[in-house]
Amino acid sequence: MCSVEDTALLQLKEAFLATLEGVSLSILQPLLLADPEPSEPRGQECLWLLQQLHGSFQQLQEVTKQSLESLQKRLHQPGTTGLESLLLLGSADRFLQVHMEYIESYTSCVVVQVFQQVTKRKGKYWHRQWGLLQKHLPDVSLEGPVDTVLAQALCQPLTQHLEQCVPFLLQLGDSLGESHPAQELVAKAVTLYRNLQSFLQQALDQASATQALWHSLSSRLKDALCTPARRLLQDSQDIPVMATPLRAERVLLFDDALVLLQGGLPSGRDSMSKVWKGRCKFWVLTPEEEFSLCASEPRGRVVWQWKVSQAVCQALRGRKDFPVLGAGPAAPEPPACRSAAYTFRAEGHLCGATYDGEWCLARPHGKGTLKWPDGRHHVGNFQWGLEHGFGVYLVPRAAEDQFDCYKGHWQEGSMHGYGICEYGSEEVYKGYFQAGLRHGFGVLDSAPKAPQPFRGEHYIGSWQADLRHGPGVVVTQAGLCYQGTFQADEMVGPGVLLSEDDSLYEGTFTRDLTLEGTGKITFPNGFTLEGSFGSGAERGLYTQGVLDTAALPPDPSCTHKRQLGLGALPVESRWRGVYSPFWEFVNAGCPGELQEALLGFHVQSSRDYLSCERGCLKDKAGRMEDVLEELLQHREPAALRRYLHKALSTTRHPLGKLLRTLMLTFQATYTGIGANKHLQGLAQEEVKQHARELWAAYRGLLQVALQLKGQVPEEAEDAETRDRRVHGLMLPLVLPSFYSELFTLYLLLHEREDRLYSQGITNLNLFPDTKLLEFLDVHRHLWPLKDLRLTSNQRSSLVRDRCFLSAIECLQKIVTTVDPREKLEVLEKTYGEIEATVSRVLGREYKLPMDNLLPLLIYVVSRARIQHLGAEIHLIQDMMDPVHTGGRYDFLLTALESCYKCVQDMRLRQLPGHWDLRDLG
Incomplete structure (x- = not known):
């Protein structure tokens, strides 16, 4: 650029900077000092706007000064080349931002007549300033009202400067020539100044129209609508x-x-x-x-x-x-779809609530958050203005820091489907809702202090319109178990009541499970009492009936194993609401946006969910395309087992999410008060049903994956194939998720038998190996005598653990796995170790007959000292694949159960002595 253009531009910037300094000295600073601490709100607003104007004006001065310094540097350093060095052209974004901020702050003052408000009380002062204004602003007309003159003085210099720069830059472009490399920068600068001119003129026109509008409206309307930025x-x-x-x-x-x-x-x-x-x-x-x-x-x-x-x-x-x-x-x-926040004003469900989230055609649609003034919160999915899909709803209670929290599914604005409701009263309900009310199958835990008919109760059963209605089971902290029918939250008709000592009552009750009316009590010893029962404040429980003591004592193993709920609460219909969202997801083609409905129950803290960023759960859910593609690549038996194990173990997979939700329902039903031996049958049924449903869920995902790939869907499985896959493949993979709660119920159910077994084990382990083998009538030629031989440095207490040691250590591994098949394999290996030891003793391969196997197995069981062996045996029997029924595994398990019963009888024996195993049947 030639020195003539440099000098001209330098002079232009120097004049503009001098004008800005004059405006600051003669106008802005006096304006700020006119009324430093206004008391009325209007004056405070004016002061705030003037401070904002002064700040943006200082930025404008700073940008102009930097531009001037850049030009001076070019003028005094001729070696400097390139128009990029000019701040005007090299920092266009900041240059533009500073000018727009000043224009916005100036027009805000114009709109609410700040200059008129400030100069109203200081008119004489400004007339005395006329000479100073004329000196610093010679081009500004001083005719007219003071506020008009000040407004012009704050805007006219910028307007004139922009008008002067455009022709200069055009002239500069002409002097450079079309081929000059800086021609593009000059063209951008021209466009920038012209756009600023347009923006300034539009801002002034809008400010003038807005000011005129406020002047024409009533004071009431003006107060309601007027804001400086509008x-x-x-x-x-x-x-x-x-x-x-x-x-x-x-x-x-x-x-x-x-x-x-x-x-x-x-x-x-x-x-x-x-x-x-x-x-x-x-x-x-x-x-x-x-x-x-x-x-x-x-x-x-x-x-x-x-x-x-x-x-x-x-x-x-x-x-x-x-x-x-x-x-x-x-x-x-x-x-049509966007994100925004809005506070509803019209009467209705959302009145006063602020919604922040996704919208579509003016309705909340997608993910969002609702907050009411009374403290209620809702975070979840919305559809056309209503809560729909998965959501968390928090309602504050009167007591400080207590909330009712619902986590579950919604339909058209109401709680609908499976959900979890945690009440501030410490009650927890997990089950189905319909139209906002508990309806269908559900489990309710009531705290001991809750105002309920049964203190500290656990209810499992049917609901209707928020009331217990239909068949149900109640378990109390006192150990009472009731099964019967409810109608509108009241017990109706006869029912069954089991006490902790296994006494059974069949008849009618009061609300607090007090016997009343006609009924029959069966005591654990077999005695029965039949007649009419009643109660009173002074008399307590009284009866009039017949006591029968002639009945034969019942089988204790049957008396204490009575189960409740079987048949009355069909397993197929208990948790259908948990599967419904999954099948909606599958039937829709597994779209990614529906995955959160499967994931939401895994939130550990309701408050964490309420404060989380929308969409964060969706980001963690994984891409369904990858999930379905991987599924197709693992369809062979061995690969399928590995794939299902991985899928069920992670909440990133739909099957894992579904299993996690089922675990929560299982824990809610069978932990705490629900950990009652009379519910073991219900729990066992549910685990098997969940395995069947999860296998069906896998098949559903497989069909979607095949359809998306354009492949032919697989044909439906026959019942035999399905049962084989469920018990042989899915159940062993699913069982670990429910094992802790399920095995606890088995422990409680078989506690009496295991206590007798433990006493028998204690008796048997009082004696050394030789005495015990002799007592068990193990043929002497089968004894591993080399293992029993003592050396001078050994004690008998150390030697006893050497006999059949490999078999003992093998059997002890039965408690290290939860898979019934693996437990049976451990049992089979134990038998193999026993047979291998005998073969080594005899020096030839030897197949043990049952008469020889049973006493040796009793010896191994006694030395293995497995706790709760009865619970282990019965869980294996209930959960093993039916294909093994009548086979080798079934035979070995029967032999183990016989040993278990034999050990129970040992508590009554005096050892050593002779014991004929044939007497034990």
């Missing part, structure tokens, strides 16, 4: 338009709101980011209203539609349009 874009008094069916008298379009006036008052006011424009007609959709804007002329309709669209897009961007509002060739189409 700008009027269109008034129906200028271009007539009618809002139907609202019949508003006047329509005002601002850059941040659409206001409908009716009877001199705003009948509707919506943020522009909450306005949707219809496609076919000029419909305006807001979160609480829907109306159309109709103009008398086509041109008016086009103008209004264009400006509304522009205002919506501008509001969504969160900044002013640049270079000017509507500078594009056509009006943009506002997005």
